Amino acid sequence: MRHLRRNPLTRRPAAAAVAALAALTLGGCGLGDPADSGSPGPAATGGEVKGKVSLQTWALKPKFTAYMEKVIDGFEKKYPGVQVEWLDQPGEGYSEKVLSQSAGGTLPDVVNLPPDFALPLVRQGMLLDIGKADPAAAKDYVKGGLDAYRFAGQEGTYGYPWYLNTDVNYWNGELFTKYGLDPKKPPASLDELVRAARTVKEKSGGRTYLMSRKPNLIDLANAGVPLMDAEGTRFTFNTPEAAAVLDTYRAAYQEGLLPKDVLTETYAGNTKLFSAGTAAWTTAGANYITSLAVDNPTLAPKVVSSPAMGTPPLYVQGLSVPKNTRNPAAALALARWVTNAENQAAFARETSIFPSTTASAADPFFSESDGSNAGDAKVTAFRSLATARVLEPVQANEAVKTLVNQQIALAISGQAGSKEALDTAVARANRMIED
Known part of the structure; x- marks a missing residue:
C-alpha cells in the first residue's frame, strides 16, 4: 500500500481509507478535547x-x-x-x-x-x-x-x-548475531548500511542480503537534496548530492550487496525477502511485527526495530x-x-x-x-513522529515516481550515469507536472 500519504491506516496507499492506511514535537499533558x-x-x-x-x-x-x-x-x-x-x-x-x-x-x-x-x-x-x-x-x-x-x-x-x-527499520536479530553484527546497534546511515551489507555478504557466502531495495525520492531527501524549488513548481533533485547517493548504490549493486533482480519490475520486494529470511532488513509501519507474526511466526520474535535513517517519513x-x-x-x-x-x-x-x-x-x-x-x-x-516530515512532495504523483524509479534503475545498473539519469528524470517530471 503506497498511499499513506493517502491513508495512514495501512502504511501504504489506501484501498479503503482506514482499512486502506496501515505516518512529535509532542507536548501537552493528558488527553481530552x-x-x-x-x-x-x-x-x-x-x-x-x-x-x-x-x-x-x-x-x-x-x-x-x-x-x-x-x-x-x-x-x-x-x-x-x-x-x-x-x-x-x-x-x-x-x-x-x-x-x-x-x-x-x-x-x-x-x-x-x-x-x-x-x-x-x-x-x-x-x-x-x-x-x-x-x-x-x-x-x-x-x-x-x-x-x-x-x-x-x-x-x-x-x-x-x-x-x-x-516508517521504522526492522532487522533480523538472529542473522545479525550469526554474521557478527550487533542487533542492538544496527546501521544508522547509508555508509554504515553498506559496510554491514558487505559483512553479511561475506559471512553468508552471498546467500543473505542486508540491502535489498533501490533508492527512491525519500532517500534523496534524506541526503539533504531539495526535491522541489521553494515555489513547488519545479523538481530540483538532479544535484551532485543526489548523484552521490546513486553512485553509492551502484557500487553496492556491482559488488553484489543487493539482489540482481532488485531493479526489475518483477522483483518480489524487500519486505517479502525479509519475511522469507533471505534479507535481514526492511522498512515498514509500526504494526509490522504483528502482521509478520501471522506470515512467519518463527521469525517475528527475532526482529528488532530502530528509527528510520535520517528524517522519518x-x-x-x-x-x-x-x-x-x-x-x-x-x-x-x-x-x-x-x-x-x-x-x-x-x-x-x-x-x-x-x-x-x-x-x-x-x-x-x-x-x-x-x-x-x-x-x-x-x-x-x-x-x-517528533521529527517526522512529509518527504515526498505531493506533486510527485505515481506517474512521476514511476519515471524517477526507472531512471534510478538505469543509474544503479550502470546503463546511465547518475547525474545523467537524474537530469533526465527531472526534465521529464517537470514536463509532466506542467501538462
Missing part, C-alpha cells in the same frame, strides 16, 4: 455551532462504522443544535469523486483529504485556511502534521491532521473545510472534534495509526512498550 483544555478552538472565531453540517470520510464503512457513529453522537450531544450528516466514499476513485464535487460546488462541510488531494483545491482557492480561522491549532497539533497541509507557493494551512504513521490523513461551507462554525468545530486527542486515541486503539495532537504525548498506550518487540516498535514509531 483541546477546546476543553485551554485552547479556545474554532468556535471562538465567531458563529454559533448549530444547524446541519456534513462530514465526508474515505472508506471507513463498514469496519469503523460504530466508531464514527460514536464520535458523531458525542458531537451532537455536546452541541444539541447540530445535526451531522456522515458521508463515506468508497476507496476506489475517491480523488475523482472529490474533484467532481469541487467542480460542482457540492463538497461537504468537512472533507477527509490527504495532502496530495488537498493541493489542487488549495490552488483553486477552495479550502479554508484553518491557520487563520483557528489559530489555536498551531499548538494543539503536531508540527509535522500541520506542515503537511502547508504548500509551497501557497500561504496558509489547509487541513487538520487526523491520523499519522511513519510522515504519512498523513486530514480533514479540510471548504471555503464556501454554509456553516463554518459547525464545520470547524466538527473537524476539531473528530481530530481531538480523545477521539484519535480511541481510533488508534482500533487500528494501527497514531494521533496528531500534542496532548497525545502523555498517553502511555503510545509512549510505553509492553516489553515485546512489537511494543518496542510502536514506541519507536511514536517517538519518531
Whole structure:
C-alpha cells in the first residue's frame, strides 16, 4: 500500500481509507478535547455551532462504522443544535469523486483529504485556511502534521491532521548475531548500511542480503537534496548530492550487496525477502511485527526495530473545510472534534495509526512498550513522529515516481550515469507536472 500519504491506516496507499492506511514535537499533558483544555478552538472565531453540517470520510464503512457513529453522537450531544450528516466514499476513485464535487460546488462541510488531494483545491482557492480561522491549532497539533497541509507557493494551512504513521527499520536479530553484527546497534546511515551489507555478504557466502531495495525520492531527501524549488513548481533533485547517493548504490549493486533482480519490475520486494529470511532488513509501519507474526511466526520474535535513517517519513490523513461551507462554525468545530486527542486515541486503539495532537504525548498506550518487540516498535514509531516530515512532495504523483524509479534503475545498473539519469528524470517530471 503506497498511499499513506493517502491513508495512514495501512502504511501504504489506501484501498479503503482506514482499512486502506496501515505516518512529535509532542507536548501537552493528558488527553481530552483541546477546546476543553485551554485552547479556545474554532468556535471562538465567531458563529454559533448549530444547524446541519456534513462530514465526508474515505472508506471507513463498514469496519469503523460504530466508531464514527460514536464520535458523531458525542458531537451532537455536546452541541444539541447540530445535526451531522456522515458521508463515506468508497476507496476506489475517491480523488475523482472529490474533484467532481469541487467542480460542482457540492463538497461537504468537512472533507477527509490527504495532502496530495488537498493541493489542487488549495490552488483553486477552495479550502479554508484553518491557520487563520483557528489559530489555536498551531499548538494543539503536531508540527509535522500541520506542515503537511502547508504548500509551497501557497500561504496558509489547509487541513487538520487526523491520523499519522511513519516508517521504522526492522532487522533480523538472529542473522545479525550469526554474521557478527550487533542487533542492538544496527546501521544508522547509508555508509554504515553498506559496510554491514558487505559483512553479511561475506559471512553468508552471498546467500543473505542486508540491502535489498533501490533508492527512491525519500532517500534523496534524506541526503539533504531539495526535491522541489521553494515555489513547488519545479523538481530540483538532479544535484551532485543526489548523484552521490546513486553512485553509492551502484557500487553496492556491482559488488553484489543487493539482489540482481532488485531493479526489475518483477522483483518480489524487500519486505517479502525479509519475511522469507533471505534479507535481514526492511522498512515498514509500526504494526509490522504483528502482521509478520501471522506470515512467519518463527521469525517475528527475532526482529528488532530502530528509527528510520535520517528524517522519518510522515504519512498523513486530514480533514479540510471548504471555503464556501454554509456553516463554518459547525464545520470547524466538527473537524476539531473528530481530530481531538480523545477521539484519535480511541481510533488508534482500533487500528494501527497514531494521533496528531500534542496532548497525545502523555498517553502511555503510545509512549510505553509492553516489553515485546512489537511494543518496542510502536514506541519507536511514536517517538519518531517528533521529527517526522512529509518527504515526498505531493506533486510527485505515481506517474512521476514511476519515471524517477526507472531512471534510478538505469543509474544503479550502470546503463546511465547518475547525474545523467537524474537530469533526465527531472526534465521529464517537470514536463509532466506542467501538462
